[in-house]
Amino acid sequence: MVRVLICYASYSGNTEEVAEGIQKRLLEMGMDGDLYRIRPRLTDLPNPSEYDAFVIGSFTWVKGSTPKLVKDFVAKLGIKPHPVFVFGTGDTQFGGDGLFCRAADKLARFYASPFPPLKIEQSPRGDQEMIVDEWTKGVADYCRQNLIVSAS
Numbered sequence: 001m002v003r004v005l006i007c008y009a010s011y012s013g014n015t016e017e018v019a020e021g022i023q024k025r026l027l028e029m030g031m032d033g034d035l036y037r038i039r040p041r042l043t044d045l046p047n048p049s050e051y052d053a054f055v056i057g058s059f060t061w062v063k064g065s066t067p068k069l070v071k072d073f074v075a076k077l078g079i080k081p082h083p084v085f086v087f088g089t090g091d092t093q094f095g096g097d098g099l100f101c102r103a104a105d106k107l108a109r110f111y112a113s114p115f116p117p118l119k120i121e122q123s124p125r126g127d128q129e130m131i132v133d134e135w136t137k138g139v140a141d142y143c144r145q146n147l148i149v150s151a152s
C-alpha cells in the first residue's frame with residue numbers, strides 16, 4: 001500500500017479542510033494517508049522515510065509570502081523527500097491572481113514537485129470539491145505509476 005504523509009499548516013481552518021479532504025480521498029482510493037499539522041513548536045517532526053510520498057499544504061501570508069512556521073518546518077526537515085505534492089489555500093482579495101497561493105507555487109518549485117500545485121480559494125466547499133477530487137486522483141495515479149512500494 002502506498003503510504004502518503006500529508007503535512008499542512010493552517011490558522012483559520014481552510015488549509016486543514018483541504019488536507020482532510022485529500023486524506024479522505026486517498027483512503028477511498030486504497031492508499032494510506034496520515035495527517036501532520038505543522039505547529040509553531042516543531043517538537044514531533046514526522047519521519048519522511050516512513051512514507052512513499054509526501055504532500056505539503058500551506059496558506060499564503062502577507063504579500064504572497066510563505067508563513068514562517070512552514071519555512072521553519074521545511075528547514076528543520078532538512079532532507080528533500082521525493083515526490084512532494086503541494087497544495088495551498090489563498091484569497092485573491094489580497095493581491096489578485098499575482099499573489100494568489102504564492103506559497104504553494106514557491107513550495108512546489110523548492111521541492112521540484114512533479115505536479116502543479118493544487119490551489120483553493122478559501123474553503124474547499126462547493127465547486128472546488130471537484131478540483132480537490134481531480135488533483136488527488138492525479139496524485140494517486142502518479143504514485144501507482146511511478147513508485148515502487150514495499151509490502152507492509
Ligand SMILES: Cc1cc2nc3c(=O)[nH]c(=O)nc-3n(C[C@H](O)[C@H](O)[C@H](O)COP(=O)(O)O)c2cc1C
Nearest residue numbers: 010011012013014015059060064090091094100101
Ligand atoms: C493578513 C493576510 C494576508 C493574506 N495574504 C494573502 C496573499 O498574499 N495571497 C493569498 O493568496 N492569500 C492571502 N491571504 C488569504 C489566506 O491565505 C487564506 O484566507 C487562507 O485560506 C487561510 O488559510 P487557513 O484558514 O488554513 O489559515 C491572506 C490572509 C491574511 C489574513
